[in-house]
Amino acid sequence: MFAPPTIYSSKGAPTFEVEVRTVSGSSQRIPADEQMTFGEFVVAASQAFALPPFRLRFALDDIALLDGVHQASLLEVGIVPGRIVTMAVLSSGWYWADMSGEPLWVRNFKAKTTYSWRNYYDLSDLMPKGNCVKDTGSGVVYVDACAEFPATAEAVLQFLLGSEDTHEPVLLPEDAMDPEPGWESVPWRDIAALVPLTGGLADAWDHHVRRDVGWAAAARALACAGPDAGDAELEAFHRACRFYTLEGVHPDAQDYFEANDECHRRCLIICANQRKRTLAFSFMFEFVD
Missing domain, CATH: 3.10.20.90 (Phosphatidylinositol 3-kinase Catalytic Subunit; Chain A, domain 1)
Structure with missing residues (x-):
């Protein structure tokens, strides 16, 4: 309590x-x-x-x-x-945010899906594509100013998981009209640990972000920099961000990911922007022959 x-x-x-x-x-x-x-x-x-x-x-x-x-x-x-x-x-310590990281103040998932980057990319477009890819998941949440912003890999994962004493978990409905989002829509309970990407966004390029997505487009989407941010501002956003990805999953993972490493490929990138107080994430699960 x-x-x-x-x-x-x-x-x-x-x-x-x-x-x-x-x-x-x-x-x-x-x-x-x-x-x-x-x-x-x-x-x-x-x-x-x-x-x-x-x-x-x-x-x-x-x-x-x-x-x-x-x-x-x-x-x-x-x-x-x-x-x-x-x-x-308030019902929780987080809210969906728009593409510039501005909180919506209501749990309106439909508003979350309206990201339009024009010549940039939606967060879900950052993930590698394949014929056997499970539905990708993505979103941006604003961490309420009265809640402690998660500053470590462990704290980020705990924030996404939520708890009875703090706030609700960050769950994605199956579609914009689903009033009861479930754990199968996100991998948070499947994850044993997150690991920081010490090289920033560049560390995610080979496996967790499509190579044909330009650095600027990916950085804008993840850092919530907005389409009008200049190069200097974009670089400042990038320096203020911390990036995380998977270190491992639980052996009994069964929500979004599955545990068998030989048959599956998992991609996840999380951007924690303390300057904007946002957590932007995108993940993908692929069955591999």
Whole structure:
């Protein structure tokens, strides 16, 4: 279960209380003072409602209090005595993102499938093609700003797997209208470990990315750089990214991959872009004679 963080404690006695109401109608009163920052307020609300802070969003009237104000005082963001703060509880710490890495804020898989790179490539086009290829899978997710961005191969895999205490797993529906995506659509539970591609995208070329896909096109798609990014910006995105691929699968793999190495070829590339807070992935499974 989620372990709530330590509640905010001022050096002095609280001078007023802030009423926080959820969309569903429950409420809590949060002790506060003029020196309390919005970030400390979020921690206190997290404690009061026993919910992880990355799942909480706050608003005053119709103005959302989003990222970038955590160091500001409550008075600076408009939370003063007598104001009521509305709190929404998010369902997860990630969202589908568009081709430029912008979060969609809703679990709309149809929007995820609308990547159009014009003269560039869709993520699914990065994978090698063959006559016996199982359906390829690809997508971009935005890691919520209140969740810790995965910075290692182990953390990336755990993020994709999800957990009961943090967020839902990253699953792909069979098609855009499928309301119940299943584990068979992704390889995350099949993977024993990921390994970093220390040479960046170049390390993926021989096996995990089609050689006829240009470096710039692949980098744009994986780094969510957008079709209008110039060469310098694209290079900056690439330097900010970490690339990962398969190190091995479990002997009982049965979701998307299968375990027999002699009869199967597996391709996977994951790009973690902390600058954009995106995880872009593409994978393929091929039966080999």
